[in-house]
Amino acid sequence: MRPFFTVLLCCTTSLAQAQLFFDAEKIIATAGVYCEIGSVGKSEAPGTDVGEIDLLEYTPSFQWDTMVVPAQLGLSFGVRSEALGGEVYENVIIRLSHPAFAETGTTEQVYVSTLDSLNINAYSFDLTRELAQGPWILQAEWNGQVLYKAEFMVVDPAQLPQIANGCAKGMMS
Numbered sequence: 001m002r003p004f005f006t007v008l009l010c011c012t013t014s015l016a017q018a019q020l021f022f023d024a025e026k027i028i029a030t031a032g033v034y035c036e037i038g039s040v041g042k043s044e045a046p047g048t049d050v051g052e053i054d055l056l057e058y059t060p061s062f063q064w065d066t067m068v069v070p071a072q073l074g075l076s077f078g079v080r081s082e083a084l085g086g087e088v089y090e091n092v093i094i095r096l097s098h099p100a101f102a103e104t105g106t107t108e109q110v111y112v113s114t115l116d117s118l119n120i121n122a123y124s125f126d127l128t129r130e131l132a133q134g135p136w137i138l139q140a141e142w143n144g145q146v147l148y149k150a151e152f153m154v155v156d157p158a159q160l161p162q163i164a165n166g167c168a169k170g171m172m173s
Contacts, residue, residue: 018151019150020149022147023147026087026089027147028082028084029081029150030079031078034063035167036076037056038057041054042054045109054124056120059118062080063166067151069152070164071154071156073131075125075164077123079122081140081148082119083116088116089142094111095137096139097139104129115140115147121138131154133154136153137152
């Protein structure tokens with residue numbers, strides 16, 4: 001009985017760390033998980049693990065309003081944001097910190113973006129080496145100020161099978 005309690009306590013503590021903070025005077029933001037959508041192009045991003053980021057045709061909605069993410073290929077997670085008052089924040093540094101990737105050892109990825117009327121900065125699990133469990137922090141910085149900071153927790157898919165299996169072929173709407 002004691003080992004089960006220890007595991008449950010460990011998992012409960014980890015899940016409690018998933019949080020979203022944002023500068024409510026500048027933006028509104030939400031965080032969550034969605035089924036990966038196809039890319040319509042790529043943009044160079046030399047500060048990332050693969051050297052590029054995907055360009056999306058539209059800003060997807062979250063299928064699951066959670067910051068606890070199963071380590072499952074085909075899932076994406078991130079932050080949707082909207083600048084208030086019609087503002088446009090250019091040269092925003094998007095910084096993603098996470099546990100070390102298998103093979104590459106990558107622990108941080110950085111690229112530059114713009115935050116305006118409706119945006120998403122997200123990560124998609126495309127490669128097995130990316131399925132690093134533990135805390136992932138996605139942060140947007142502009143002129144030395146943090147616009148948002150999202151603390152996700154990536155967990156074993158068995159902890160959230162409804163999400164882990166929610167993007168299986170034939171199950172997407």
